[in-house]
Amino acid sequence: xxxxxxxxxxxxxxxxxxxxxxxxxxxxxxxxxxxxxxxxxxxxxxxxxxxxxxxxxxxxxxxxxxxxxxxxxxxxxxxxxxxxxxxxxxxxxxxxxxxxxxxxxxxxxxxxxxxxxxxxxxxxxxxxxxxxxxxxxxxxxxxxxxxxxxxxxxxxxxxxxxxxxxxxxxxxxxxxxxxxxxxxxxxxxxxxxxxxxxxxxxxxxxxxxxxxxxxxxxxxxxxxxxxxxxxxxxxxxxxxxxxxxxxxxxxxxxxxxxxxxxxxxxxxxxxxxxxxxxxxxxxxxxxxxxxxxxxxxxxxxxxxxxxxxxxxx
Amino acid sequence: xxxxxxxxxxxxxxxxxxxxxxxxxxxxxxxxxxxxxxxxxxxxxxxxxxxxxxxxxxxxxxxxxxxxxxxxxxxxxxxxxxxxxxxxxxxxxxxxxxxxxxxxxxxxxxxxxxxxxxxxxxxxxxxxxxxxxxxxxxxxxxxxxxxxxxxxxxxxxxxxxxxxxxxxxxxxxxxxxxxxxxxxxxxxxxxxxxxxxxxxxxxxxxxxxxxxxxxxxxxxxxxxxxxxxxxxxxxxxxxxxxxxxxxxxxxxxxxxxxxxxxxxxxxxxxxxxxxxxxxxxxxxxxxxxxxxxxxxxxxxxxxxxxxxxxxxxxxxxxxxxxxxxxxxxxxx
Numbered sequence: 001x002x003x004x005x006x007x008x009x010x011x012x013x014x015x016x017x018x019x020x021x022x023x024x025x026x027x028x029x030x031x032x033x034x035x036x037x038x039x040x041x042x043x044x045x046x047x048x049x050x051x052x053x054x055x056x057x058x059x060x061x062x063x064x065x066x067x068x069x070x071x072x073x074x075x076x077x078x079x080x081x082x083x084x085x086x087x088x089x090x091x092x093x094x095x096x097x098x099x100x101x102x103x104x105x106x107x108x109x110x111x112x113x114x115x116x117x118x119x120x121x122x123x124x125x126x127x128x129x130x131x132x133x134x135x136x137x138x139x140x141x142x143x144x145x146x147x148x149x150x151x152x153x154x155x156x157x158x159x160x161x162x163x164x165x166x167x168x169x170x171x172x173x174x175x176x177x178x179x180x181x182x183x184x185x186x187x188x189x190x191x192x193x194x195x196x197x198x199x200x201x202x203x204x205x206x207x208x209x210x211x212x213x214x215x216x217x218x219x220x221x222x223x224x225x226x227x228x229x230x231x232x233x234x235x236x237x238x239x240x241x242x243x244x245x246x247x248x249x250x251x252x253x254x255x256x257x258x259x260x261x262x263x264x265x266x267x268x269x270x271x272x273x274x275x276x277x278x279x280x281x282x283x284x285x286x287x288x289x290x291x292x293x294x295x296x297x298x299x300x301x302x303x304x305x306x307x308x309x310x311x312x313x
Numbered sequence: 314x315x316x317x318x319x320x321x322x323x324x325x326x327x328x329x330x331x332x333x334x335x336x337x338x339x340x341x342x343x344x345x346x347x348x349x350x351x352x353x354x355x356x357x358x359x360x361x362x363x364x365x366x367x368x369x370x371x372x373x374x375x376x377x378x379x380x381x382x383x384x385x386x387x388x389x390x391x392x393x394x395x396x397x398x399x400x401x402x403x404x405x406x407x408x409x410x411x412x413x414x415x416x417x418x419x420x421x422x423x424x425x426x427x428x429x430x431x432x433x434x435x436x437x438x439x440x441x442x443x444x445x446x447x448x449x450x451x452x453x454x455x456x457x458x459x460x461x462x463x464x465x466x467x468x469x470x471x472x473x474x475x476x477x478x479x480x481x482x483x484x485x486x487x488x489x490x491x492x493x494x495x496x497x498x499x500x501x502x503x504x505x506x507x508x509x510x511x512x513x514x515x516x517x518x519x520x521x522x523x524x525x526x527x528x529x530x531x532x533x534x535x536x537x538x539x540x541x542x543x544x545x546x547x548x549x550x551x552x553x554x555x556x557x558x559x560x561x562x563x564x565x566x567x568x569x570x571x572x573x574x575x576x577x578x579x580x581x582x583x584x585x586x587x588x589x590x591x592x593x594x595x596x597x598x599x600x601x602x603x604x605x606x607x608x609x610x611x612x613x614x615x616x617x618x619x620x621x622x623x624x625x626x627x628x629x630x631x632x633x634x635x636x637x638x639x640x641x642x643x644x645x
Contacts, residue, residue, distance in 0.1 A: 205398040208365050211385040212392045213461070214415030227402040 032288075038281035046277040060094075061278025063087045065104050065269065065286075069096040104283060107265040112290065113176055114261055115245040118183035122240040123233055125184070126191025127199075131221060133192070134199040135207075145196075148189045156186045157249045164253055176259045179251070183244040190243075191236045198232025199225065234301035238294065245291050262287050314501045315375040315468040316341040317362060322371035324357055324525075331357040332368075333525040339469075339518070341376075342499040344492070346512040346533075348548045349522035355505040356395070358522070359471045362503060364388050375468055386417055391462035392471040397454040399446035399461075406442045409433065409460050418465070432460040435490060437483075451478045459487070463494060470495070470502045476511065488514055509549050513537075521545045543573065543640040552576050552600060554634075555610040561585075562630050569643050573634035576600070579612040584629025589622050603628065 009017070038046050040057040067087070072080070072095055080097070083089045091098050133141060163182065164173075172178030202225055210220035226233075252264045266283040269276055317339040324332040332354045339345045347355040360366040362373060364385035372379050380388050391412070399408050409429040413420040420428070433439045436456040441449060446457065455478050462470055475491075476484045492515045495502050506512060512519050512533060519536045521529045521544070529536055529545045540546035546554045555574045559565040562585065565572060587605040599614045603626065612628065614620060635643045 203396075203398070205394055205396055206400060208385075209392075209394060209398040209400070209461075210411070211365065212363055212390060213412035214386045214389070214417040216384070216386065216416075219416065224400055 035281050035284050039278055039285045041278050041281075043276060043278055046281070058090075058278070059087070060090055061276070061282040063090050064276050064279040065282045066102050067091070068099045068102050070099045071095060072097050102269075104262070104265065104269075107260055107262045108286070110176065110255075110259055111245065111261040111263075111287070114179045114183065114259070115241055115290070117176070117180040118187060118244045119237055119241040121180065121184040122187035122191045123195075123237050126188055126195050126236065127226075127229065127233060129188075129192045130195035130199050131225065133196050135204070145193075148192050151186075152189045160249065160253055163250070167254055174255045174257055174259050179255065179259055179261070182250060182254070183240075183247060187240040187243055191240055194236045194239070195229065195232055198229050198236075202228050231301045234298040238298055241294055242291060314341055314499055316377075317469055317501060317503065318374040318377070319358070319362070320372045320374070322358075322361060322373070323369045324354075324361060324366065325369055330525050332361070335371075335522075335525070335527045337520055337527055337530050339501060339503055341501055343517045344495050344502045344504065344515055345518045345520060346516035347503065347505045347520045347522055348507075348509070348512055350507075352524070353522040354525040355522055356473055357525075359392065359473055359503060359505060362469065363390050363392050363471050386415070388469075389417070389467050390469045390471055391465050391467040393459050393462045393473060393475040395473040395475075395477065397451075397458045399449075399454055399457055401445075401447045403446055404442070405433075405438065405444050405446060405449070405457050408446050408457055409442075409464055412461060412465050428464045432464045435463070435494070436460050436487070452480060452483060455479055456483075456487075459491075466498070468501070470500055470504075472502065472504045474506055475504075476506070476508070491515065509551060513549060519549070521548050540573075540634065541642050543571065543636050546573050546634060546636075546642075550575055552611040555579075555612075556636075557605075557608050557610060559635060561606060561608060562633070564630075566635055566643055568637055569635040570638040571636045571640075572630065573636060574610065574630050576612045578631045578633065579610070580629050580631045581612070581614075581626055584627050586625050587628050589620055589624050589626055592618075592620060592622055601626070 037055075039061045040059070041052070041055050042058045042060055045052050045055045045058075046061075069091055072092075076097075083092045088098060132138060133145060138144065167173045167178055167182075170178075172181070206224045206228070207217075207220040210224045211217065215223065246263065247261075248263045251261045255261060255264065262283070266280055266287065269279045269283060319335055319337050322332050322335045324330075335354070335358065337345075347358060349355050357366070361368050364380075364383060364387075367381065373381050375388065400411060403411065406429055409432060410425045412418065413425045413428060429442070430439065433442055436459060438453055438456050438460065441453055441457075446454065449457065455475065459472070459475050462472070476487055479487065488511055494500070495515075504511075504515065516533050518530065519533050520527055521536060523544050529541045531539075533549065536545060537549045540549075543556055547556075555576065557572050557574065559569040559572045562572060585605060587603040587610070589601055590604050590609070591602040593600040593602070594616075596616065598616055599618050599620075601612050601614050601618075601620060603610050603612060605628070620626065637643050
């Protein structure tokens, strides 16, 4: 495909377009940059007014995020050994000492398990279902597909109360399995519909050739269809992960300890004398990383996938 | 290799009848060409023999054994698709090796290398072996697709217009090569084409299909010299057979509506006078386009004829074929 305009834009037009794009990018990136910057501010700088654009970077927010601390009382002071590490020094400087690790690491791990786990199941089940809908004569196919889509016609939180009660009965509240099942169920309609579109675009002739070449239907699916659906699978996986990763409402409602994910945990980080904004910002910054890395890893597929398989060579 | 028998095959797609009561026997080691226009049922026949589609009724036998219930893999057939269908995520080498690596063959690695390279040599694609399948020209893709069938030794080769997208030179090379391979392997081949040269040069038998019915099955010579209908007669021969009203020349049997004259079956020098409209010089032969009582016809003259457009020529039929009003042959 070679789609270019007949007249090459002039230098001036390119310049104006460049300025517009950069301005727009800065506006949309502002909140993100603000969060990242706040993570490196001291608590005082973070709430300064007018806001400080130039500040002394500090890792205090990150240290506070990962540790729990207690105030050093005068009689404790005598028994204390001098601080050994850079983070102990930061804490000591404000008259505190490290009591132990915070629960952020564990909440973060929960997010990873639940986010990636549900993404895996959504894409795995979605691919199989989409293949079946795309290739086989399924009874009442159109009704089934409509039913699957209809599960997304209202916000998932609308069914929060029944799910809350159901989960309490089944013992799924505050478990990893429960959250994985829930996010998989919510994502499945998206993944079935997206992947069906991608698989529809793959000509059947490839599978027929594989059947003739001596392979079974499943082997043809595995060896011929899957590699060609990689683009669709990658972009579907990103959409599923982003939903599961950022989900807040169900996480607040259904998890409190063992299986609590990072989104409901981050706002609960309380510092000394008020909200510890640098620690919250640090938590949010680290929370962004996995999705960013995942997206960058799959971006080659995503760029092609975002056209939803409309363009084929 | 196997003998393939189709018995009373019916196949419809929705309300569209694709094949209607087709029976034929493809003898072991024969090269059978199916001829007919688009929609005649040629590709459907191949798909039924391959196992990709199941007949609505009727049986298909390989060496006398009913295989209708078997999967394509169990039937052990190789097929060249009209749309190439190369695996786009694999290289040419991997495409050619794909059938050899299948669970039913499980060919050892060194044998795969040997067979793939031999086939690539035959099809003149050795230099492209490590290209991605999508980086080939149409003709190269077509050759890889033929190669993917030839690396195997299946019971039957099925080919759906395999030479259609090649240039003329390569097509005539591969025509000879395919025929040579088929003859040396003693392979049973079922081959679909529009191209009558392919049918004439390669086939041991030709099946003429029309609207899902097998109208004639025989050697190319039988079809050419002894066609059962105008339709069958028109499938073979270039220039095409001249179909003219039966009363244009004397001697038509009772009930004949048309007379069929192959270009070489028009004798010049006596008979009725026709006007020369156009002279086509082709090097090895010259074609004359004639007009007789407002009927156009084509005949052949020797290569260096001095006949000019506008001149007149006396013509008479020689061993004509007569057809009834329904297009069926009337044997005199």
